Amino acid sequence: MPVLSIVICTLDEHEAIDSVLSELGEHLQDIQHEIIVVDDSSDERTGDAVNAYAAGDPRIRLVRRYNANGLSSAAITGWDLSKGKFLAIMDGDGQHDPSLMRGLLDKLACKDVDVAIASRYLDNSRSGLPGLRHILSRTGIRLTDTTLGIPMADPLSGCFAMTRDWYMQARSRLSGLGFKILIDVVASGPRLPRMAQIPTVLRARAGGASKLDTRVIVDLITLLIEKRTHGRFRAESVMHGATICATLVAQWLSASILLTLACPLRITLLLSAGLGLAGHLWIKYLMTSRSLRPHSLRDFARQWMGFYASRWSDLPLNAGVAITLCTLHCPWPLAITAGVLLLEAHYHTTDKGRVVA
Structure with a gap:
């Protein structure tokens, strides 16, 4: 039975x-341990490298995930x-x-410690990160x-x-x-866990690329909301609400501009419904991890057209509700709001909505 299980x-x-695996083996020679590598890579090269190394060390296991993303879910899997123990x-x-693993293990050997953390800012304000990433890190900490x-x-x-x-x-x-x-x-x-900390500074990256993007920032903010409200506002619900708000803002703004240009109301509501979908897709793009985003203009155009093809029925449904309410003398901003909310409720309660929304 291993004393320490390390998930990478x-x-x-x-x-x-x-x-990394070689250095870990050197530092943990006298400690019973296992290493579980959970790989979400876009190709098999990382998995092949792990399997090749594991052939000489049975304490190393590879877990390969496909169409999955996010360090937190990968860590939980491992x-x-x-x-x-x-x-x-x-x-x-x-x-x-x-070498930090041994220091963390020493801290956990004390019976009054639940979590031991390698902290970049324990002794000083240095982190080992370049300028903008350092600023974003400090902002996230505050x-x-x-x-x-x-x-x-x-x-x-x-x-x-x-x-x-x-x-x-x-x-x-979790x-x-x-x-x-x-x-x-x-x-x-x-x-609250009983915690201990040891100081560290990040080393230069030996491979891979920074995971920092808009999705990481969104995830952090929504996670904090979920934990601060003790789960009353789930992170997924907050992100879904942000998507609805983006759709509404895009639709309101486009309708306002079209009406200012003397566009007929019915045509305005139909066109704004299409532009509202653009807002929906854009916020989804920002909420998608960089590794899962389209990497070329052609891929982006294909994704854009696929999204509109999958949700073409939004246009008559959204605009139809708004037009009907406007004929009943409902103000157009409220009519658009009703159309968007009914549409999202429809997709939220169908298998189709869970796939593409």
Whole structure:
């Protein structure tokens, strides 16, 4: 039975994973451990590299996920399969020093510690991140501090360890959303965990690319809302609400412009319904991880046309409701709102809506 189970979540990090596994093996030679690599890569190169290394070390396992994305859900997948007394996570791109695992394990050896964290800002304000990413990291930390009030120097850390007992207490409340799994872990238990921290600075990335994009920011904000409200506002519901708001704003704005240009009301409502779909698609694009976004203009156009083809019935349904209400002397902004809300309710309660919405 392993003492320590380390989950490494990878996304196109074939260049770095071999050296990360090698360093971990060196630092944990005298500790019974297992390493579970959960791979969401777009191709098989990272998985092939892990399997090649694992051929000489049975303590290493590969879990390959397809059409899945997000470090948090990948971490939960790995921890659910683990057998160790203590559970840990670190990146597979070489930025986390594998020697940190021993320091985290030493902290957990104390009976009054549930979660041990490798914190970038414990001793000083340096993080090892370049300018803009450092600023965004510090901003995210302040936002987390203000929202949750949990005393951590680095709540956005991706390198930490915890007891299995704490994980089991928090498991049922984990949202598995996005890339900031530490916030999810410490805010999902029946009480605040007893925490210990050790200092660290990120190393240069040996492979892969930064995961920071608009989806990561959206995930962080919605996760904080979910945890702050104790699950009353689920992150998925907040994102769905943002999509509806984007659709409404696009439709209101386009209708206002068209009416100012003396466009007939019925044509205005029909055209604005189409432009409202554009707002819906755009906010979905911002909420999609970079790795899953179209990578060329041709792919983007194909996705755009596929979206409109799948939701062509929105136009007569949305505009039809709005036109009917306007004939009953309802103000057009309220008529548009009713059309959008009825439309989203329709898609939310159908299999079609769950696939494409």
